[in-house]
Amino acid sequence: MPTVRLSFSPAPAHVRTARLVAVAVARRAGVADELLEEIRLAIGEACSRAVALHRSQGTDSLIDVAMDDGDRFTVRVTDRATEGRGAATAADPAAFLVEAPVTAEGPEALAEEAVAATMGLALLAGLVDDLEVEAVPDGVGTEVSMSWPVGRKPTDA
Amino acid sequence: MELSLSTRTVDHHTVLEVGGEVDVYTAPRLRERLVELVEAGARSVIVDLSRVEFLDSTGLGVLVGALKRLRAAGGTLALVCGHERLLKIFRITALDRVFALYDSVEAATAATDPDAGQSA
Numbered sequence: 001m002p003t004v005r006l007s008f009s010p011a012p013a014h015v016r017t018a019r020l021v022a023v024a025v026a027r028r029a030g031v032a033d034e035l036l037e038e039i040r041l042a043i044g045e046a047c048s049r050a051v052a053l054h055r056s057q058g059t060d061s062l063i064d065v066a067m068d069d070g071d072r073f074t075v076r077v078t079d080r081a082t083e084g085r086g087a088a089t090a091a092d093p094a095a096f097l098v099e100a101p102v103t104a105e106g107p108e109a110l111a112e113e114a115v116a117a118t119m120g121l122a123l124l125a126g127l128v129d130d131l132e133v134e135a136v137p138d139g140v141g142t143e144v145s146m147s148w149p150v151g152r153k154p155t156d157a
Numbered sequence: 158m159e160l161s162l163s164t165r166t167v168d169h170h171t172v173l174e175v176g177g178e179v180d181v182y183t184a185p186r187l188r189e190r191l192v193e194l195v196e197a198g199a200r201s202v203i204v205d206l207s208r209v210e211f212l213d214s215t216g217l218g219v220l221v222g223a224l225k226r227l228r229a230a231g232g233t234l235a236l237v238c239g240h241e242r243l244l245k246i247f248r249i250t251a252l253d254r255v256f257a258l259y260d261s262v263e264a265a266t267a268a269t270d271p272d273a274g275q276s277a
Contacts, residue, residue, distance in 0.1 A: 012182035019211075037242060044213050048181040111225075112188065116218030119250045123214055126249035 002066035002076075003029070010054035010063060015047045018065050022075060029069030030150040039073075039148060042127045045120045046077035046144045052117065053081035053142075072147040080141040159183070161208075162190050170266050171199035176208035179216035187216065191223040200232035203265045212243055217252060224256065233257070235265040 004025045008014040022043040023036050031039065043065070050063040061080035068074040124131055128146040136143055160183035161176040171194055179187055194202060204220065206212065224234045235257045238244060247253040259265040 012180075015181050016178065040211070041213065041246070044180060044211075048213060048215060051181060112218040112222040114218075115221045116214045118214075119217045119252070120214035122250045123246065 002068045004067045006065045006067075007062040008065075009060060010051045012048075012051055015044055015051060018047045019044045022065065022067060025067045025069070026073050026148070029067075029073045031073050031148050035148050038127045039075075042124055042146055043075055043077070045124050045127075046075070046146070049117065049120050049124075049144070050077055050079035050081070052113065053079050057081050069150060071150075073150050074145065074147040076143050076145045078136060078141055078143045080136075080139075082140050160186055162187065164190075164194065167203075167262065167266055168270075170201045170203050170269065172203045172205055172262055174205045174208065176210075178211040179209055179219075180211060180213045181215040184213075184215040184219045188219045188222065191219065192226070195223070195226050195230060195232070200227070200230060201235075201269055202227060202232065203235045203237060203262060203269070205237040205262055206243060207237055207239055207261075209240075209243060212246055214250075217246070217250060220256070221252070233269055235259055235269050237262050237265050 004021065006018060006021055008018060019040050023040050026036060026039050027033075047063065047065065054061060054063065059080060063080070064076075064078040066076045066078070068076075124144070124146070130145075130147055132143075132145045134143050134145075135141070159177050160179060161174075163174045165172050165174070173190065173194065175187065177183070191202070191204075202223070204223070220234075220236065227234045237259050238247070239260045244253070244258070247256065247258065257265075257268070259268060
């Protein structure tokens with residue numbers, strides 16, 4: 001069972017709240033200080049992704065963040081979007097710069113969102129060793145799960 | 158901390174100093190300011206991220222958008238980013254190969270001075 005659970009409506013302002021809570025719970029769970037910054041970023045990315053998916057589909061459903069401090073500090077971020085993006089980890093996250101033509105009057109905000117989505121996945125993949133993105137077993141949505149060691153310093157690679 | 162934005166001019170460069178948190182909530186304000194600067198005619202823009210405490214993919218998207226916009230207008234974008242914490246984000250996303258990153262505003266102005274010649 002999760003130690004702390006948080007649900008929020010898909011408003012960008014709430015992502016910061018989720019980050020703050022996650023870092024506070026991680027610290028309390030005994031995660032090493034040097035990992036807290038990664039956790040802050042990774043959970044922020046997972047939540048931003050969920051918010052973007054909900055907003056693109058116009059759903060007000062709550063996004064769920066479940067934190068568990070068992071053997072490892074585990075976080076699961078669940079969205080309720082009908083079509084989540086997979087854990088596609090582009091070999092070259094900067095490839096879009098070559099592929100996407102520069103248009104003076106293109107839908108720039110949309111293009112930036114696409115860039116952000118790609119970068120978000122690149123960050124998640126780069127920050128989290130055991131990242132998993134899976135369809136929610138019973139129903140609509142995807143679950144992004146990730147975990148970090150607790151109680152002792154991570155061994156150097 | 159909330160996002161803070163302040164603009165100043167150094168020679169012919171426009172320096173946008175960003176502070177606080179750039180995330181999915183605050184990034185639209187950063188985009189707005191960058192669009193305004195380019196529309197107002199700025200062509201050598203330096204975004205100083207030294208006081209940024211948090212930067213996520215939404216912020217990166219906005220910076221990439223600004224880079225494209227400036228390139229389309231014949232301009233340049235340089236980023237000032239000295240923190241290892243932020244540099245790591247640029248490395249993971251391979252954007253360190255896309256942006257011109259400098260340790261200080263002085264280094265950025267020196268490198269992007271038209272008289273000094275440009276490598277890119």
